[in-house]
Amino acid sequence: MKTTVVWFHNDLRLADNPALYYAAQRGAAVPVYIYAPEEQGARAPGEARKWWLHHSLQALDQSLRARGLRLTIRRAPQSLPVLEQILTETGADALYWNTRYEPQLWERDERVRKTFQQRGIEVREFPCYLLHDPNAVRTDAGQPYTVFTPFWKRMLQVVDVPEPLSEPELLRAPERLPDSEPLESLQLLPKIDWAAGFRETWQVGEAAAHRRLDWFLRHAVEEYHALRDRPDLDATSRLSPHLHHGEITPRQIWHATLRHSGGKWTKGVEHFLREVGWREFGYHILYHHPYTQERALRSEFDTFPWTEVETPAFKAWTKGRTGIPMVDAGMRQLWRIGWMHNRVRMIVASWLTKNLLIHWRLGEAWFWDTLVDADPASNVLGWQWTSGCGADAAPYFRIFNPVIQGRKFDPDGAYVRQWVPELANLPTEYIHAPWEAPESVLRQAGVELGKTYPYPQEPIDKSRDRALEMLEQWTKQRTP
Secondary structure, X not given: OOEEXXXXXXXXXXOOOHHHHHHHHHOEEEEEEEEOHXXXXXXXXXXXXXXXXXXXXXXXXXXXXXXXXXXXXXXXXOHHHHHHHHHHHHOOOEEEEEOOOOHHHHHHHHHHHHHHHHOOOEEEEEOOOOOOOOOOOOOOOOOOOOOHHHHHHHHHHHOOOOOOOOOOOOOEXXXXXXXXXXXXXXXXXXXXXXXXXXHHHOOOOHHXXXXXXXXXXXXXXXXXXXXXXXXXXXXXXXXXXXXXXXXXXXXXXXHHHHHHOOOOOOHHHHHHHHHHXXXXXXXXXXXXXXXXXXXXXXXXXXXXXXXXXXXXHHHHHHOOOOXXXXXXXXXXXXXXXXXXXXXXXXXXXXXHHHHOOEOHHHHHHHHHHHOOOOOOOHHHHHHHHHXXXXXXOOOOXXXXXXXXXXXXXXXXXXXXXXXXXXXXXXXXXXXXXXXXXXXXXXXXXXXXXXXXXXXXXXXXXXXXXXXXXXXXXXXXXXXX
């Protein structure tokens, strides 16, 4: 019987998994996951994503065992020697995987492909992580896009999203499955248990991803356009960590959404699928400009005088102790559950890069380590967008006022009260700006600025003016 090794990465599911599907059609399948963070360098999973990865691998293994197979797990500094060993042990004559888009893995995957093809092994890879081929969606001049709206319009014109594949009807094991290391040996879980909030918040795995999508389509998608910016409500899909780990695919989301709406692009459906499009755009940028993981897409910003030192102000920002309630609520939500509402991601990033004049790379690195959905394309795209130096970026002079943002998108203060409980008793009028409250109101609410809650680390208006002044000086220095 023909035997195929299926090399898993960020595709931890059975359904709509082309590598597994076509391996199963061919004969026996050997599902393999190799944890080799050294190959990903600075883009190896951060601590929050490692927690998710542990539980996602556990869920995948359970799904495979229910079908008569199991996941072979290995830990190694390099994947190629492990794959060579597994193909030899099993007598496999083919190696399948689904296309990866992280630049750190391109050279490795090409080396693996050539090595096995030279030995007569059938090697195939299948695109399913994205809806579009980054090489196929281009401008009329044949160039990649750097602005979202024309990219989105062209993508809708040229991309026909295929129907997702079902689970393989039959999964057959080879005569001998290779030995697997225990999942615990990967040491993905924290040694000091800080993940209680993660466990309370998230259900991990393929089945959980589809339950969440089903809930979102039944309860939230039709009002998504109106409520998606409200962090105080459960009004977004929260599918990003499931998508990143490949527990669900964008084409499953695409077709399920349009089936739900009867094919109609209602306002809610359009806004939601447009957000799926932003994920595609992020990978489009990363594919064509891989250097953006370290440097600004708009190269002139490489000389912008941001601070790239972990100052006390930066450390206060990471701990949610800035004295700005919306910023602190977001940073504490991130620390507690490994996720932050997208509107609040923009608010906290604007505060760091503009009001504090700290480099976007420091903020991006903090998010990389603390987000369960930390994604090499979306994370960088978001930080460069907010700080004004990336694709289709908000201009640098657009500086979010966190008080105005809070009053607009957290109008009753419920979000701040949840994550900054020391302010919970303040009247809504002052919840987003406690320094404006009279002393008697603060006293009645049990708030003592500078003791129970910090004063703002920077005055909002003065720090905004300072950022604009720095932009003006930098622009003059660059002008011949």
